[in-house]
Amino acid sequence: xxxxxxxxxxxxxxxxxxxxxxxxxxxxxxxxxxxxxxxxxxxxxxxxxxxxxxxxxxxxxxxxxxxxxxxxxxxxxxxxxxxxxxxxxxxxxxxxxxxxxxxxxxxxxxxxxxxxxxxxxxxxxxxxxxxxxxxxxxxxxxxxxxxxxxxxxxxxxxxxxxxxxxxxxxxxxxxxxxxxxxxxxxxxxxxxxxxxxxxxxxxxxxxxxxxxxxxxxxxxxxxxxxxxxxxxxxxxxxxxxxxxxxxxxxxxxxxxxxxxxxxxxxxxxxxxxxxxxxxxxxxxxxxxxxxxxxxxxxxxxxxxxxxxxxxxxxxxxxxxxxxxxxxxxxxxxxxxxxxxxxxxxxxxxxxxxxxxxxxxxxxxxxxxxxxxxxxxxxxxxxxxxxxxxxxxxxxxxxxxxxxxxxxxxxxxxxxxxxxxxx
Numbered sequence: 001x002x003x004x005x006x007x008x009x010x011x012x013x014x015x016x017x018x019x020x021x022x023x024x025x026x027x028x029x030x031x032x033x034x035x036x037x038x039x040x041x042x043x044x045x046x047x048x049x050x051x052x053x054x055x056x057x058x059x060x061x062x063x064x065x066x067x068x069x070x071x072x073x074x075x076x077x078x079x080x081x082x083x084x085x086x087x088x089x090x091x092x093x094x095x096x097x098x099x100x101x102x103x104x105x106x107x108x109x110x111x112x113x114x115x116x117x118x119x120x121x122x123x124x125x126x127x128x129x130x131x132x133x134x135x136x137x138x139x140x141x142x143x144x145x146x147x148x149x150x151x152x153x154x155x156x157x158x159x160x161x162x163x164x165x166x167x168x169x170x171x172x173x174x175x176x177x178x179x180x181x182x183x184x185x186x187x188x189x190x191x192x193x194x195x196x197x198x199x200x201x202x203x204x205x206x207x208x209x210x211x212x213x214x215x216x217x218x219x220x221x222x223x224x225x226x227x228x229x230x231x232x233x234x235x236x237x238x239x240x241x242x243x244x245x246x247x248x249x250x251x252x253x254x255x256x257x258x259x260x261x262x263x264x265x266x267x268x269x270x271x272x273x274x275x276x277x278x279x280x281x282x283x284x285x286x287x288x289x290x291x292x293x294x295x296x297x298x299x300x301x302x303x304x305x306x307x308x309x310x311x312x313x314x315x316x317x318x319x320x321x322x323x324x325x326x327x328x329x330x331x332x333x334x335x336x337x338x339x340x341x342x343x344x345x346x347x348x349x350x351x352x353x354x355x356x357x358x359x360x361x362x363x364x365x366x367x368x369x370x371x372x373x374x375x376x377x378x379x380x381x382x383x384x385x386x387x388x389x390x391x392x393x394x395x396x397x398x399x400x401x402x403x404x405x406x407x408x409x410x411x412x413x414x415x416x417x418x419x420x421x422x
Contacts, residue, residue: 006149012163019147019164023073024098025080026088027157036080036158038391039404040168043080043161044072066090078165080157099147101157172388172403177420182215184361185369186245186354186380187413189221189231192373192390195409200234207414209236214421215369218357220245220350222335222342222376224288224313225253243360247288247313248335248376249353250344259290261356263345265311269331273314273343274302276328286315314343335376351379369420371405371413373397388416 006012012019027036037045046065053061069079091098149160167174187193195201208217217237221228225246232238232255242255252261285302287294289310321338328334332343358365368384370377373393378400381387387401390412398404406412 004147006147008152009155009159009163012149012160015147016164019099022097022099022147023076023078024069024091024096025078025101025157025161026091026098027080027101036161038407039158039171041395042077042165042168044068044077046072046079078161080161097146099149101149101151101160103151104153168404170398170402170404172405172416173419175403175419177386179421181367182369182386182420183363183367184216184218184358185371185417186218186220186350186357186384187370188372188374188377188380189219189223189228190373191392191408192371192377193219193408193413194231200231201411203411204414205234207411207418211414211417211421212236215417216242216361218243218245220353220370220372220377220380222248224293225251225257225259225290226288226292228253229257243357245350245353245357247344248333248342248348249350250312250348251290252353252356260360261353262290262312263348265314265332265343265345269345270311270314272327272331276325277316281318281320281322283317283319285317287311288313288315312344316341316343335374349379350377351383354380354383369417371416373408386420388413 004015006015037043037048046069049068050061050065053064058064072079088100090096151157151160162168190198193200193204211217217235219228219232219235219237221244223246225244228244228246229238232242232244237244238255240254240256240258243260244253244255245251246253250263251259253259287302287309289312294309318339318341323338324334324341328343331346333346333348334341334343336342354365354368354370358368365383366385369386369388370380370384371388371390372378372381373390374397377389378397381389381397381401386403388403388405389398389401390406390408391398391404392407392409403416405416
């Protein structure tokens, strides 16, 4: 079969059988890609694999990416998001059938605008995607069974791929819900409700404000209360009737910032913490109290402060990678990286705070939804009837939940809420 061009989703039905046999789907960046690989583990992202190799200084990365491609095909996985020129040249040279997806000019413009809105600079937008489709779409002399799909405005890669291979089982947009069942939603902030810049998009703000008539929305964050309150203001969740979980459950406040429950770190635990570190490893420490955040750069000053302070969270920033001693990890609930750690009491997990708020509101977990992305959210997601991971979460998290939504950078939380409630 000669090179075939498909120009709309309606045309794809007559090609379904042939397309289902092709395991290499190459997506130009100008399609937006729509986090296809993150939503469904049948797909494999070669771009991400190559990026990791390059980041680690692998000189032979191109050959390794090609080897990985064949490994994934043998596993029955569909290769996507592999639009680098060397890769496509290899496919042509070795007569490997593939589907190439690219956007029409208006789709490219639309994608550029989305990228700029999300914080990517114009240099990034110009460097990726725009020239790729132009370079390859006119190769009409090739006689192999290769397909080219030209996306229209409002279409996504996933619309085409799932029409051929079936919908991912956990994707929330393909589920049916009892619209009257859910009364409360618990939502993580960083990398869940907030986009990659750590901001709320205008669409998220508008939708959350409108949804408050249908469902009580509770922010459930590892952040301190003072960091959460400006976000409550932006979302219109700043009244006494609203709640916010802070410090992974160490603190529950109402929307006005008043403390409802507080779980302080004991003086004994703080002494244990301080005795486990010295200034050789410490870059700085933040101690979160009800009255705000206090910052210190040396252990001596910290010890003087601790005599009178009431602390519910400690943030430790080290000068280098540091493995926490067992006595610390057994005493505290710890989240963060091997340089930047946050510490709260062992029993301070979001799950426990959720149980308290459900009691306050006389609701059951069967009436609750939760959204998250990290291991700090796992218990919260399992506690409620409808646990949802955004698709930028790790697979460990996505495998443990009921459903997967679009990414934090694609307004995944509010899109899922709209699906569930409307």
